[in-house]
Amino acid sequence: MTERPVFIAVIGSASCDEPVAALAREVGQEIGRRGAVLVCGGRGGVMEAACQGAKARGGVTVGILPGADRREANRYVDIPVVTGLGEARNAVVVRSADAVIAVSGGYGTLSEIGLALKMGRPVVGLGTWELCQQGRPAAAIIRADTPLQAVEQAISLARMDTGEEK
Amino acid sequence: MTERPVFIAVIGSASCDEPVAALAREVGQEIGRRGAVLVCGGRGGVMEAACQGAKARGGVTVGILPGADRREANRYVDIPVVTGLGEARNAVVVRSADAVIAVSGGYGTLSEIGLALKMGRPVVGLGTWELCQQGRPAAAIIRADTPLQAVEQAISLARMDTGEEK
Amino acid sequence: MTERPVFIAVIGSASCDEPVAALAREVGQEIGRRGAVLVCGGRGGVMEAACQGAKARGGVTVGILPGADRREANRYVDIPVVTGLGEARNAVVVRSADAVIAVSGGYGTLSEIGLALKMGRPVVGLGTWELCQQGRPAAAIIRADTPLQAVEQAISLARMDTGEEK
Amino acid sequence: MTERPVFIAVIGSASCDEPVAALAREVGQEIGRRGAVLVCGGRGGVMEAACQGAKARGGVTVGILPGADRREANRYVDIPVVTGLGEARNAVVVRSADAVIAVSGGYGTLSEIGLALKMGRPVVGLGTWELCQQGRPAAAIIRADTPLQAVEQAISLARMDTGEEK
Numbered sequence: 001m002t003e004r005p006v007f008i009a010v011i012g013s014a015s016c017d018e019p020v021a022a023l024a025r026e027v028g029q030e031i032g033r034r035g036a037v038l039v040c041g042g043r044g045g046v047m048e049a050a051c052q053g054a055k056a057r058g059g060v061t062v063g064i065l066p067g068a069d070r071r072e073a074n075r076y077v078d079i080p081v082v083t084g085l086g087e088a089r090n091a092v093v094v095r096s097a098d099a100v101i102a103v104s105g106g107y108g109t110l111s112e113i114g115l116a117l118k119m120g121r122p123v124v125g126l127g128t129w130e131l132c133q134q135g136r137p138a139a140a141i142i143r144a145d146t147p148l149q150a151v152e153q154a155i156s157l158a159r160m161d162t163g164e165e166k
Numbered sequence: 167m168t169e170r171p172v173f174i175a176v177i178g179s180a181s182c183d184e185p186v187a188a189l190a191r192e193v194g195q196e197i198g199r200r201g202a203v204l205v206c207g208g209r210g211g212v213m214e215a216a217c218q219g220a221k222a223r224g225g226v227t228v229g230i231l232p233g234a235d236r237r238e239a240n241r242y243v244d245i246p247v248v249t250g251l252g253e254a255r256n257a258v259v260v261r262s263a264d265a266v267i268a269v270s271g272g273y274g275t276l277s278e279i280g281l282a283l284k285m286g287r288p289v290v291g292l293g294t295w296e297l298c299q300q301g302r303p304a305a306a307i308i309r310a311d312t313p314l315q316a317v318e319q320a321i322s323l324a325r326m327d328t329g330e331e332k
Numbered sequence: 333m334t335e336r337p338v339f340i341a342v343i344g345s346a347s348c349d350e351p352v353a354a355l356a357r358e359v360g361q362e363i364g365r366r367g368a369v370l371v372c373g374g375r376g377g378v379m380e381a382a383c384q385g386a387k388a389r390g391g392v393t394v395g396i397l398p399g400a401d402r403r404e405a406n407r408y409v410d411i412p413v414v415t416g417l418g419e420a421r422n423a424v425v426v427r428s429a430d431a432v433i434a435v436s437g438g439y440g441t442l443s444e445i446g447l448a449l450k451m452g453r454p455v456v457g458l459g460t461w462e463l464c465q466q467g468r469p470a471a472a473i474i475r476a477d478t479p480l481q482a483v484e485q486a487i488s489l490a491r492m493d494t495g496e497e498k
Numbered sequence: 499m500t501e502r503p504v505f506i507a508v509i510g511s512a513s514c515d516e517p518v519a520a521l522a523r524e525v526g527q528e529i530g531r532r533g534a535v536l537v538c539g540g541r542g543g544v545m546e547a548a549c550q551g552a553k554a555r556g557g558v559t560v561g562i563l564p565g566a567d568r569r570e571a572n573r574y575v576d577i578p579v580v581t582g583l584g585e586a587r588n589a590v591v592v593r594s595a596d597a598v599i600a601v602s603g604g605y606g607t608l609s610e611i612g613l614a615l616k617m618g619r620p621v622v623g624l625g626t627w628e629l630c631q632q633g634r635p636a637a638a639i640i641r642a643d644t645p646l647q648a649v650e651q652a653i654s655l656a657r658m659d660t661g662e663e664k
Contacts, residue, residue, distance in 0.1 A: 004568075004578075037577070062577055068418060068593060068617075070502075079535070079560055080502075081579050082593040086400060086416035087281055088257035092590075095253075095566060095580040107306070110297070111280025115253055118273035119566075130298040131276070138295075140273070170402075170412075203411070228411055234427060234451075234584060236336075245369070245394055246336075247413050248427040250584035252566060258424075261400060261414040285400075419613055420589035427585075439616035439638070442629070446609025447585055462630040463608070470627075472605070 005060075006036040006158045008151070009097030009121075011112045012046025012105045012128075020104045021049040023126055026147035027101055028053025028061075036155060037062060039097045041089070042073045042080055046103045051076030064093045091115050098158030101150050102128035102141070113141065122157035124150045171226075172202040172324045174317070175263030175287075177278045178212025178271045178294075186270045187215040189292055192313035193267055194219025194227075202321060203228060205263045207255070208239045208246055212269045217242030230259045257281050264324030267316050268294035268307070279307065288323035290316045338368040338490045339394075340483070341429030341453075343444045344378025344437045344460075352436045353381040355458055355479055359433055360385025360393075362483035368490075369394060371429045373421070374405045374412055378435045383408030396425045423447050430490030433482050434460035434473070445473065454489035456482045503558075504534040504656045506649070507595030507619075509610045510544025510603045510626075518602045519547040521624055524645035525599055526551025526559075534653060535560060537595045539587070540571045540578055544601045549574030562591045589613050596656030599648050600626035600639070611639065620655035622648045 008031050012024060024046040031038045032054035040047040042063020051061040055076045063077035066089045073080040083089040090112045094100060100116040100123045102109055109128065116123045117140050124142045131138040142157075144150035174197050178190060190212040197204045198220035206213040208229020217227040221242045229243035232255045239246040249255040256278045260266060266282045266289045268275055275294065282289045283306050290308045297304040308323075310316035340363050344356060356378040363370045364386035372379040374395020383393040387408045395409035398421045405412040415421040422444045426432060432448045432455045434441055441460065448455045449472050456474045463470040474489075476482035506529050510522060522544040529536045530552035538545040540561020549559040553574045561575035564587045571578040581587040588610045592598060598614040598621045600607055607626065614621045615638050622640045629636040640655075642648035 060577075062579070064579065070594075079558075079577050080594070081560070081562065081590065083420075083590045084418035084593050085254070085420055085583075085590070086257065086418075087261075087284060088251070088254040088415075088417055090277075090281075091252065091254035091256070092579065092581045092583070095582050096568075096578070107280050107284035109280070111256075111277045111284060114273045114275070114277030114280055115256070118253060118277060127300070129304075130301070132296040132298060134293070135296070226411075228413070230413065236428075245392075245411050246428070247394070247396065247424065249424045249586075250427050251417075251424070251586055252582035252584070254581075254583055258413065258415045258417070261416050262402075262412070417586070418589065419593075419616060420583070420586040422589070422609075422613070423584065423586035439612050441612070443588075443609045443612025443616060446605050446607070446612055447588075450585060450605035450609060459632070461636075462633070464628040464630060466625070467628070 006155055007039050007097045008036045008154050008158065009039040009093055009100045010046065010050040010103060011040065011093065011100060011109050012103040013109065014043040014045045014047065016045040016104060020046060023147055024049035024103045025053035027103060027126070027151055028059070029057045030148055030151035032057030032059025034151065034155060039064065039093060041066065041093055042077050044074055046105070048074035048076060062096070064089055064096065087111070094121055095119060097121060099124065099154040101126065101154050104128055122154065124154045126150050172321055173205050173263045174202045174320050174324065175205045175259055175266045176212065176216040176269060177206065177259065177266060177275050178269040179275060180209045180211045180213065182211040182270060186212060189313055190215035190269045191219035193269060193292070193317055194225070195223045196314055196317035198223030198225025200317065200321060205230065205259060207232065207259055208243050210240055212271065214240035214242060230255055230262065253277070260287055261285060263287060265290065265320040267292065267320050270294055288320065290320045292316050338487055339371050339429045340368045340486050340490065341371040341425055341432045342378065342382040342435060343372065343425065343432060343441050344435040345441065346375045346377045346379065348377040348436060352378060356381035356435045357385035358479035359435060359458070359483055360391070361389045362480055364389030364391025366483065366487060368487060371396065371425060373398065373425055374409050376406055378437070380406035380408060394428070396421055396428065419443070426453055427451060429453060431456065431486040433458065433486050436460055454486065456486045458482050504653055505537050505595045506534045506652050506656065507537040507591055507598045508544065508548040508601060509538065509591065509598060509607050510601040511607060512541040512543045512545065514543040514602060518544060521645055522547035522601045523551035525601060525624070525648055526557070527555045528646055528649035530555030530557025532649065532653060537562065537591060539564065539591055540575050542572055544603070546572035546574060560594070562587055562594065585609070592619055593617060595619060597622065597652040599624065599652050602626055620652065622652045624648050
């Protein structure tokens, strides 16, 4: 077999407005044209836009679904993984990736950010949650200004990472 | 059977310093003496201190463990649930509770806060994460100043809640 | 804390006829009056009958539910654990027990028998599945003729067991 | 996007002798050359042999791993899904497939057979467990005599199946 590709998770809400979808699409495109595999929760919104972008650049997309029905996957998912685990599937999305890009996002995304940081996965943020403790911003999320920057950082961190756990 | 008790999850790090442990212990005591069931991740630190407090007041404690070995439970857990699910067990901790109290905490706690908010469980915070989006604080976590206040708010929110999902 | 009690899982179908329910009820009674904790999937049929029996003898019952709604628990469950994991919760039921008693049962029960044997939990069967490989019966399930015998065997095996994994 | 391919799970032990591996390899080859996606638990033995066969015929392989480390995957897995769920990942393997082929196998395989039947996935068996209830063989597992026959049956059943749940 050839060398394993890098796996990048894109996390964000299952519904979003068009500017956020445009960001996610561009993130997907940059992932796709670098030959990285896009991992996501497989549903609509940010996940669908990212998958669409990846497919437009010949990428491979994996959708790790919360429900018990494969038809829940958006139409740009190549490999639907049907977990039936509900929100507990968030841990599987994050664990299956070398690095994570959060695009905007709600509470589900917040939980995935927490899980990723806990598991030692680098998290790059595009307009996503900001974290503080005792009034001071926490440095955990790496801020990116553009989709291109986000993907470059995520892939470079994914390659550096030789963490034991993964 | 008699009426079901209220279930309160206490979340926080598996290791913590004594001031945080003291807070958690007091949270546990207040839960225990109100006859609520304390649900937690079953391990050390905040979880152990909270269980210890609850047992000191005659409470019942449930520890939902990440690993495959029951002996991972702290010695104040009455009912160890051995999931073997790793971090995915965080979703089970939160889903099994009517309301959640976060005491300080790290990334695992952050993930549980995200999951709780996603599932519609009220989250009361004692010196825990603060969340912002686009530079503005998010109102999602209810701040408490003391363990007593935290438990009173959590129990009162738990009783009010008649959410469909739960 | 006092010594931890023994945890016995009772597995079987979520709906069953009265003779099977009567067996399950008696299994629950024998568990309850020995002070063991009854663990089950928390739903109807065999699970409900076993919980009813345990409660009638002052036992404690834990119901590890597949769905996201606590109200799915039968009314004899003291501690509902709300997993939202679907069938994947079967692994949690079995892992949380020192020994397993299968009462009749369908495919879900079969999966729990497989998981229990894989995890090294002793399985005692009352009118449940029989397993063969290459035409020869497999000895894995310990047959019992009565609920009393099933519970005595399960508790005695649970006490003997000092397996690493648990 | 083009039409979704059929997903076939191959289940069996993580270690096996050469005759069983040869069967699994041939099953993988037949899956691969029909353009179906092979889903498995991602580890050694039957899983590795099946993946090797599929790759030799240009197929795509998905490995749904129990542990937290991607390097646990055998080298013929294209898409490693790192669940960290332990044995609970068996439910994800089976749910992600349209039909299941069991090759020989131990207790883990038995649990997957139970889960598949519970979820309404057709199960084709090659020298695997036989099930009886009350002394009578249960018809649930479809017996195949050769890998070719197993794959033809699995794919034809997968295509027929329009079950609600999936």
